[in-house]
Amino acid sequence: MSAALEIVSPGAMASIQDLGRPGLRRVGVPRAGALEPGWLRLANALVGNEEAAPAIEFFGGGLLMRALERPVRVALAGHFSATVIAADEQRRVDSWRSVTLAPGETLRCATLAEGRLGYVALAGISVRRQLGSASTYARAGLGGLDGRLLGPGDRLAAAACSGAEKMLKEPPPVDPSPIRVVLGPQDDYFDEASIARLLSEAYQVSAAADRMGIRLDGPRLGHRPEKGVEITSDATVPGSIQVPGQGQPIVLLADGQTAGGYPKVATVISADLPRLAVMAPGQTLRFVAVSVPAAEFAARTREAALQALIAGIGALAEPGALDLQAIYDANLVSGVVDAQADDGTLAASGKTAEGDRTDTMGDE
Amino acid sequence: MAVRPLDRRGCPRPRSGAADVDHVAGSQCGEERSVSFRILALGDTALTIEFGDGVERHLLAAVAALDEALAKLIDSGGLRGIVETVPTFRSLTVIYDPLRSSRAEIEPAIRAAIEPPGAALSSGGRRWLLPVCYGDQNSACGPDLDELAAACGLTAAEVIRLHASGSYAVYMLGFLPGFAFMGDLPEVLARPRRSEPRLRVPAGSVATAGTLTAIYPWESPGGWHLIGACPVPLFSPAWPQAALLQPGDRVGFRAVDEAEYRSLQVDLAAARASPQPPASLLCEPATER
Numbered sequence: 001m002s003a004a005l006e007i008v009s010p011g012a013m014a015s016i017q018d019l020g021r022p023g024l025r026r027v028g029v030p031r032a033g034a035l036e037p038g039w040l041r042l043a044n045a046l047v048g049n050e051e052a053a054p055a056i057e058f059f060g061g062g063l064l065m066r067a068l069e070r071p072v073r074v075a076l077a078g079h080f081s082a083t084v085i086a087a088d089e090q091r092r093v094d095s096w097r098s099v100t101l102a103p104g105e106t107l108r109c110a111t112l113a114e115g116r117l118g119y120v121a122l123a124g125i126s127v128r129r130q131l132g133s134a135s136t137y138a139r140a141g142l143g144g145l146d147g148r149l150l151g152p153g154d155r156l157a158a159a160a161c162s163g164a165e166k167m168l169k170e171p172p173p174v175d176p177s178p179i180r181v182v183l184g185p186q187d188d189y190f191d192e193a194s195i196a197r198l199l200s201e202a203y204q205v206s207a208a209a210d211r212m213g214i215r216l217d218g219p220r221l222g223h224r225p226e227k228g229v230e231i232t233s234d235a236t237v238p239g240s241i242q243v244p245g246q247g248q249p250i251v252l253l254a255d256g257q258t259a260g261g262y263p264k265v266a267t268v269i270s271a272d273l274p275r276l277a278v279m280a281p282g283q284t285l286r287f288v289a290v291s292v293p294a295a296e297f298a299a300r301t302r303e304a305a306l307q308a309l310i311a312g313i314g315a316l317a318e319p320g321a322l323d324l325q326a327i328y329d330a331n332l333v334s335g336v337v338d339a340q341a342d343d344g345t346l347a348a349s350g351k352t353a354e355g356d357r358t359d360t361m362g363d364e
Numbered sequence: 365m366a367v368r369p370l371d372r373r374g375c376p377r378p379r380s381g382a383a384d385v386d387h388v389a390g391s392q393c394g395e396e397r398s399v400s401f402r403i404l405a406l407g408d409t410a411l412t413i414e415f416g417d418g419v420e421r422h423l424l425a426a427v428a429a430l431d432e433a434l435a436k437l438i439d440s441g442g443l444r445g446i447v448e449t450v451p452t453f454r455s456l457t458v459i460y461d462p463l464r465s466s467r468a469e470i471e472p473a474i475r476a477a478i479e480p481p482g483a484a485l486s487s488g489g490r491r492w493l494l495p496v497c498y499g500d501q502n503s504a505c506g507p508d509l510d511e512l513a514a515a516c517g518l519t520a521a522e523v524i525r526l527h528a529s530g531s532y533a534v535y536m537l538g539f540l541p542g543f544a545f546m547g548d549l550p551e552v553l554a555r556p557r558r559s560e561p562r563l564r565v566p567a568g569s570v571a572t573a574g575t576l577t578a579i580y581p582w583e584s585p586g587g588w589h590l591i592g593a594c595p596v597p598l599f600s601p602a603w604p605q606a607a608l609l610q611p612g613d614r615v616g617f618r619a620v621d622e623a624e625y626r627s628l629q630v631d632l633a634a635a636r637a638s639p640q641p642p643a644s645l646l647c648e649p650a651t652e653r
Contacts, residue, residue, distance in 0.1 A: 259538030267407030
């Protein structure tokens with residue numbers, strides 16, 4: 001029996017996501033994919049997967065998973081902690097690290113300390129791709145397991161786990177600065193006072209927040225009477241801020257509709273959309289307008305910061321604990337270690353055996 | 365829907381973006397043509413080339429022409445970092461990867477590709493005849509039929525006859541996978557959307573809004589008037605183009621009774637898993653696309 005992880009309880013709306021399914025918006029298929037792609041990539045890097053591999057995205061708390069007959073390696077990304085429940089003990093593990101589950105051990109993800117979602121990556125995960133991606137888009141039955149959200153009893157095939165557990169040197173910093181937007185494409189549908197309100201007053205994430213979008217509570221925006229509240233439908237993107245007639249802005253996310261008939265006052269820039277997408281209902285935010293070149297520069301800056309975080313992944317160092325596994329692995333692989341690596345003794349560890357990796361990510 | 369009047373002057377060819385609205389003029393078969401457009405930002409991942417605001421043939425033609433020109437440019441390596449293009453009634457959205465390109469790099473190439481479109485949309489599309497169980501057969505199939513008929517000053521039977529006798533162009537896909545915006549309905553059937561959108565429109569619902577008609581491929585929220593139900597699957601990842609209906613296709617409807625609707629529902633369910641959409645729904649042999 002090969003390694004596998006069983007979903008005991010999915011909590012709220014847990015699903016398989018990867019980096020999404022671009023290229024099909026012209027037939028109405030949204031990109032889907034992780035709402036915080038950086039965290040998904042970090043979680044995958046922590047278990048030695050391809051950064052773009054699928055992982056579990058979950059909301060709230062209550063996600064409960066069990067290793068079956070063989071050990072599995074998982075990694076946690078997001079602002080939460082988890083508990084590993086064995087037959088005779090429980091141990092707490094913090095996020096931004098990988099952890100091995102022995103056969104029969106259960107991982108329980110606690111309620112999020114901050115934000116509304118988190119990720120669990122699984123070493124060597126194997127999920128069939130549909131239309132180029134494993135991302136679940138449940139409305140049209142695409143991706144994931146049979147096109148649906150995860151449910152109790154679902155099993156995810158994994159690779160045999162080997163090597164040391166890993167951790168981020170530093171958790172990703174929490175950035176409280178305003179969410180940056182580029183005004184338009186239909187900012188000319190709104191009066192100047194409304195644009196000024198959007199860019200100066202506080203908004204709150206409402207309870208109407210899912211993978212399609214987030215409805216914001218806060219100052220309402222007024223449409224210019226001569227322009228009206230409807231446009232001939234045109235294309236949206238994740239980050240589009242559309243404003244229906246009642247004036248309450250909605251920020252579209254990865255599963256948002258690909259076209260819409262409401263004017264779009266602004267677009268959240270790609271560097272800041274994940275930060276907004278993970279906010280929990282009740283959290284407040286402000287918007288600030290930037291230029292397109294500034295937004296493009298921010299995208300490159302975010303990518304560089306993410307790559308620096310990934311490059312800084314190292315062996316797990318728990319205070320006071322001697323990591324016997326790491327020492328053992330270091331001895332095994334010392335002959336093939338890259339001398340340039342930051343921590344040479346572990347540069348080749350943490351990866352799953354090649355034999356287990358082939359064909360696990362193949363297309364359908 | 366608001367229709368923004370377009371300036372159709374034949375201007376010289378300004379290729380730079382100094383003005384709010386740009387024009388490109390040209391001549392074809394001795395006839396002077398021009399096209400006006402604006403380039404709008406959708407953040408740092410997309411820009412929209414907007415030819416107007418309305419459902420009009422010349423806008424659809426301009427969108428299709430630019431979409432085709434950009435596809436060639438992308439194929440030939442002349443435009444890098446493009447993720448996808450999204451044609452709509454009146455605009456083309458170009459989605460790009462800000463890590464591989466920038467608006468400054470792609471905008472000049474896009475501007476240079478804008479040409480006044482030819483006279484007509486290509487007519488290479490397929491013709492479909494789709495069965496519909498209208499709300500007179502079973503009110504669950506079309507709960508808004510009577511209300512729409514009353515609002516139009518018609519009987520339900522007249523609404524059905526008008527809807528089923530039309531031949532509709534597929535203008536664009538969007539909103540949901542396989543959702544095709546089709547038109548035009550006769551003006552007498554044109555009514556604005558419902559003031560209170562439904563939270564759950566059943567999959568297969570045949571609906572109208574303004575002079576447009578559509579079939580909801582999936583259960584979703586929706587504000588259109590539901591007048592019937594269609595048993596045909598409209599989207600499958602197993603099909604070559606995933607969506608049954610493609611822009612440029614033409615669609616007709618035929619009324620079926622509830623018994624035929626139920627049996628078609630069973631017969632057509634398997635089509636989702638087959639490698640081609642059901643050819644039995646085509647009016648004429650499929651042309652290679």
